[in-house]
Amino acid sequence: MRTAAGHKGESEIAGGPPRNQRGSRRSRRRDSRHPSVPRPDSKVAGDRGRSYHPGMATMSPLEELRHSAAHILATALLRLYPEAKLDIGPPTREGFYYDVELDHSLHAEDLERIEEEMRRVVKENQKFERFETTRAEAEELLRSLGQERFKLGRLADIPDDEAISFYRNGEFTDLCAGTHVPYTKKVKAFKLLQVAGAYHRGDENQPQLQRIYGTAFPTREELEAYLAHLEEARQRDHRRIGKDLHLFQIDEEVGQGLVLWTPEGGILRQELQDYIRGRLNQQGYAQVFTPHIGKLGLFRTSGHFPFYKDSQFPPVVEGEELHRLATEGCGCAELANRLEDGSVDGYLLKPMNCPMHIRLYAGRPHSYRSLPVRLAEFGTVYRWEQSGELNGLTRVRGFTQDDAHIFCTPDQLGGEIAGCLRLTREILETLGLDQYRVRLGLRDPDSDKYVGSAENWERAEAALTAAVEDLGFAYSAETGEAAFYGPKVDFVVEDALGREWQLGTVQVDYNLPERFDLAYTGADNQKHRPVMIHRAPFGSLERFTGVLIEHFAGNFPTWLAPEQVRLLPMNDELVPFAEELAADLRAEGFRVGVDGHADKLGAKIRRAETEKVPHMAVIGAREREAGRVSLRSRIRPDAPEQPTLEEFRAWLRGEVDSKRLPVRPEAEGKKA
Template sequence: MSSVSPADELSAPADFLSRMRHTTAHVLAQAVRELIPEAKMGIGPVIENGFFYDFDLPRPLTESDLSTLEARMKAIVKENLPMQKFVEPREVARKRCEEMGQLYKVRLIDDLPDEAEISFYQQGDFIDLCKGPHIESTGRIGAFKLMSIAGAYWRGKAENEQLTRVYGVAFQKQSHLDEYLNKLEEAKKRDHRVIGKTLKLFHIDDQVGQGMVLWTPAGAAVRQELQTFIGHELRKQGYHQVFTPHIGKLELYKTSGHFPYYAESQYPPVIDREFLKKLSDEGCTCGELANKLESGDIEGYLLKPMNCPHHIKIYASERRSYRDLPLRLAEFGTVYRWEQSGELNGMTRVRSFTQDDAHLFVTEEQVPAEVQGCLSLVRTIFDTLGMKDFRVRVGLRDPDSAKYVGDPANWDKAEKACRDAAASLGVPFSEEPGEAAFYGPKIDFVVKDVIGREWQLGTVQVDYNLPIRFGLEYIGSDSQPHRPVMIHRAPFGSMERFCGVLIEHFAGAFPTWLSPEQVRFLPIADRHIEYCEAIKTRLVEAGVRATVDARSEKTGKKVAEAQVEKVPYMIIVGDRDIEAGNVAVRHRDKGDLGPRSVEQFVTDLLAEIAERRLSPA
């Protein structure tokens, strides 16, 4: 055994939090082994805000076990045990893990390349196979909390053993942990699945299928407003609206590269009946059919995973000149992806979603200006919705990966266009190799919501490759054929995901222009209903979503219900209001705004909606 000083393992100070969380995972493993000596340890990596550790246990863990484990972990931290590293030869290390009964660790050793260093870390009597790094001692661990218990397959594969995963969070200071836990509580209150049900914005039904969103009238109103808003901006930028089918021939997606290379994220193809009959007549077995599916050697159709091949075919449907470019084709196109059931999450992770998609066919010289136009559209959306805290992520190809198609020289040009455009925005941006689409680099917008969570929303991609794969051309000013460049862009991304994020960002209290119900009239008595209906009719004719609550309920109850349902304006009408030609205005957030003339209320309301204000003036 050769010892290594922990001081030699210290990384840069900026890495302290990661090393501390890693050490906390080891403290958890020690506590579990003390509570359940038969526990077999899996892996315990650092994750965002904390860590987890997987265990093979003889009995299930309970919530009360978490309290017991957390108390023991705090005691281990107080003991301030040094974290000592030692390295052993493969066979010695393997034997050690076998003698400890840690067979998952033996598997990990067997998976390591021959030249890999095999190291352990020890705190007190507890030893764990680990490459590190860690902090010097358990006493330097800050504030932590065990959060939950879940099931997890060994190495993430469903055919392997199911283990028990314990999640925890850790921070340097108690105040940081408290802030994080407060944000979690706020996030629970803002959960779009809960708010969506309360406000009747959407529904997911098992008979329709998990991951398939049914937009109810209220949710459809929000979606339609967003589509109207961006549609107006698209018309100003010279886009043309198109519509394409939900399904296409496999040959189309073979040419684009989406099939069969990304078959695992797509629905199985619909096999052509004549082709299927031919295979049957030839005595094709189920196994042979499965092989043909995997290789793509079949004829049939596919639920579209992307809109771009369809838009490409619209471009290719007629002869194009340089005078026709840029050609900007836009569609609210529904696409289909096969997401694992465990990854589905309300509206933010679904199997069927509609993209505010567009594809721009441009000359190479037009690329910078057109990318800028796409970015300005994204900024207009974020500014209008008050999402001003965002960063930009430039996804580049990984030069060591075979995933990417096309000429490296074209990739260089596309990546430069994305870098230059991102730099021009004046906001922080990062470059992430390996995050490009298979056909081109991309610019992603990562938005921070009101409680500090980040969401990847809009995207812009520069693509030299699909025009080559489909043989697209335009006739240049020299009367010779040239290859266009494609720009893919979706400012909202997915309408489902974007609306799910908006629900949580606004906690269901949408600004008036987006609210499913913008005004609710609350007549105090039946004799006031006719007056309310007359004003409501006027508003509806002006495009306002207004209703009258004519129930025989107390006004206080009506106000309370409208408040819960996040209606921006509650208009209370009694005898004095009618006599004066007024309405008593109450706002969801600002409370009682007092009496106003009908004319003034209507004028102010229509101006607020037309200007898409985030709050009343």
């Protein structure tokens, strides 16, 4: 599950047994969808069961067009590679693909040739014809087509009460539920985009096929617009902007997926942390600090080790112990076994903060009067992500959660949840991430993967549901999306380009208090079990920052901008004056730069524009004379043009304190 900060299981902050993966995979797909690459829309393209047979009635005209393009692709492909074995070729949210098995691995040049052949097929204006067969006939037909490799299995997926249909265009015939455009000429605007590996039926134990991605639109203009959109997305990529603006580094010598925050990026992070810390302090949270590493036993109790050892950095064993084992002739495999069975101890880089916070809670007695206890920490955790999954700031191996754990009585649960949800909403809105959806993950009553009593579950779900409803969220309740220890609410955020990211999460947990035998004394003088809430409004600073960079395309609001104002002296003579002014402003806490290059004003403006500094203040002789600056703001069209220094300071102060969102600079990319 990628929810909180989407680093694996950040939503399952508490760890535990694997969950139903179905829904997760779906969201994951959307999650990481990069606009340059159409992904299968699982509603249409899902690999599960018979979903590849969407049925005639369900295909929209656009899907029909794209699905037809997929058939045209297959037609062309078989002309060039008659030995190709076809799997499926569904439309997707942004285009279509066809999965094929082929010894020759396809390259960009091959795609061009295939595309050319596709144009020929279109020109031939072949008619798409549907016909139905019996199962036996279908089998025979597939064999005669030489397509038994995957198609027979697909045929077997079609239930008995459903018609078995084929579509034929020209020489190409394919097992297919439809639907299609009437003639190939209807498919005018298409493009093959790339080829990628994809497992048959999405199962890594199945053969890996080559997936040819393409897209198609009703008109050439729409296709062009889509391609332009891809280009825009490329420019907005946080890895690209991060490099241009020097916000972070991921260094080969430091390690994969390990983020180095630069001074500029550090400002971003610091501001975000300060902001959230301030809010937490107002809301009765206590800030705590815990180490990055802890004994294996702690994580045995929590359930992380050894069950999830594959997604953790390997344990650290004490030097002396290691030496003793070596002299005993203990091999690596043996060591691994002994670590697992507990006969050798060690330390683990923490994959989650909760065990540490739980130990803090357990470190002193609690009564119902002292609850809730709210322990917050920007806690850095480490998880062994598969190398192929790492991605800029959005999927890394070490990241810092804006984590907190609330220990409360069952009665307090509802109010605490509401507080968490409110905070998350406020944070997202402050940053202009207002296009989020709220997903309420509930347990699947038919599953036995959950812990805790039915009564507790009902209370927890009712509390979560009530909180979400009271706060007026439009939410979607999804069965089977709960964590194993309790229901949860995830905030799925959409960035400016329509990509969805799962960030914040609020989860209710009855499991870990039990595993760690937590207690508080109730009014009845009896021991009671507290309920835990795991929550992280950002998820992780890394992912959140990555999303934020893309959301703003690097044009940050003033309060976040690494450099808030740049002073542009008209000539060298004015540089000392500008420096003085800058020093004054810095003393007031503003982040101010001075462009001391021997350039003309135009060049200085251009530089500041390129570096996305939100505000520029021109300092010329006239300004010095008048005690004013000429303000040029990239993000605030209504900024005062010639404020006095005092007015400028006040304006800037308001700009920072209000955390006002930028007004999109429409001149983006005005440069040649």
